[in-house]
Amino acid sequence: MKLKKGIIVVLFFAWGIVSLLLPALTASSAEYLTFQTEDEANTIEIFKAASPAVVYVTNNAYRRTGMFSLNVQEIPQGTGTGFIWNEEGLIVTNDHVISNADRVTITLQDQSTWEAVVIGQAPDKDLALLKIDAPKDLLNPLPLGDSSMLEVGRKVLAIGNPFGLDTTLTVGVVSALGREINSMTNRTIRDVIQTDAAINPGNSGGPLLNSLGQLIGVNSQTINPNTGSGIGFSIPVNTVKKIVPQLLEYGQEVRPKLGINSMTDNWARQRGIQGLPIFEVIEGQPAANAGLIGFRQNQRGDIFLGDIILEVDGLKVSTYDDLLNVLEQHQPGETIKVITLRNHDTLEFDVELAPPG
Numbered sequence: 001m002k003l004k005k006g007i008i009v010v011l012f013f014a015w016g017i018v019s020l021l022l023p024a025l026t027a028s029s030a031e032y033l034t035f036q037t038e039d040e041a042n043t044i045e046i047f048k049a050a051s052p053a054v055v056y057v058t059n060n061a062y063r064r065t066g067m068f069s070l071n072v073q074e075i076p077q078g079t080g081t082g083f084i085w086n087e088e089g090l091i092v093t094n095d096h097v098i099s100n101a102d103r104v105t106i107t108l109q110d111q112s113t114w115e116a117v118v119i120g121q122a123p124d125k126d127l128a129l130l131k132i133d134a135p136k137d138l139l140n141p142l143p144l145g146d147s148s149m150l151e152v153g154r155k156v157l158a159i160g161n162p163f164g165l166d167t168t169l170t171v172g173v174v175s176a177l178g179r180e181i182n183s184m185t186n187r188t189i190r191d192v193i194q195t196d197a198a199i200n201p202g203n204s205g206g207p208l209l210n211s212l213g214q215l216i217g218v219n220s221q222t223i224n225p226n227t228g229s230g231i232g233f234s235i236p237v238n239t240v241k242k243i244v245p246q247l248l249e250y251g252q253e254v255r256p257k258l259g260i261n262s263m264t265d266n267w268a269r270q271r272g273i274q275g276l277p278i279f280e281v282i283e284g285q286p287a288a289n290a291g292l293i294g295f296r297q298n299q300r301g302d303i304f305l306g307d308i309i310l311e312v313d314g315l316k317v318s319t320y321d322d323l324l325n326v327l328e329q330h331q332p333g334e335t336i337k338v339i340t341l342r343n344h345d346t347l348e349f350d351v352e353l354a355p356p357g
Helices: 002-034 038-053 237-250 265-270 286-290 320-327
Strands: 054-064 072-084 090-093 103-107 113-122 127-131 155-160 168-182 188-195 207-209 215-222 232-236 260-262 276-281 308-312 335-342 345-352
Touching (some): 038 207, 113 237, 155 188, 188 215, 232 237, 308 320
Antiparallel strands (some): 072 090, 276 308, 308 335
């Protein structure tokens, strides 16, 4: 009986303590729910402001319903992310997101779906420009940043649709700058941003943002989508700023013309040739006008090497990819300095670049 009374006293005492602490605990919980660190507040603000600009991209294909059937049905063959570029309905995404599509649809944050027109593609840079005819009140473009101002350690945020999960936020830092990745055309994309913000399948084509909510990159690929390595790559916004006007005007990436055809990199490598051997120069084009020559053949059928490009404007050229990367830094009408090797002699040429076409 005494034990029972003792238990009752203890429970009564415990209840009294709980009653005294409950208001404080409730207030503490409420305070926690309303309290935000400065970094949390920044992340929340950016997500709320930027997410309406992020879109869901569906790559659709037409397929016959059977081997002997003439009936055709539309099936989704891939999904990814994009973002609104301007109030005219331009959408930027990765080229590989819409590759081989028969029809592309865009789903906005309000869940409305719009058919997209492909304005242009730049496979070498893994960028594509689309357009939808949606009301302007649904089109919220992202402010543009400057990727040249980035530093390792700066905070970045990625918004996308990984694994079909729409409008997903991941946060990280700039892990490295000046990386190189290969596009699906095996061209080198340079000055790429490396980040540890999770970029998974479906994030491709989505925006990478800085702590001001500005676009600084287009998420493109991860080092290995099967390992969860936490290493992702984004195409810098300064590259996007350059390519988008070209896609809008020409439908493709443009670069000034040198006017040569080169031997393949494998051919040169197998023969131990350092540099880029010219196979032919095109008559009337800049290289020919400047005096460069390609392969030559004498009356007996013997073939002789012409010029081997070693440098362009002080940059070493070892492959055709190297040459294209140099040309992309120039405009038609500009003069470049080309150094070649011809018959063991080093020669120097001033070549005025021509417009594409």
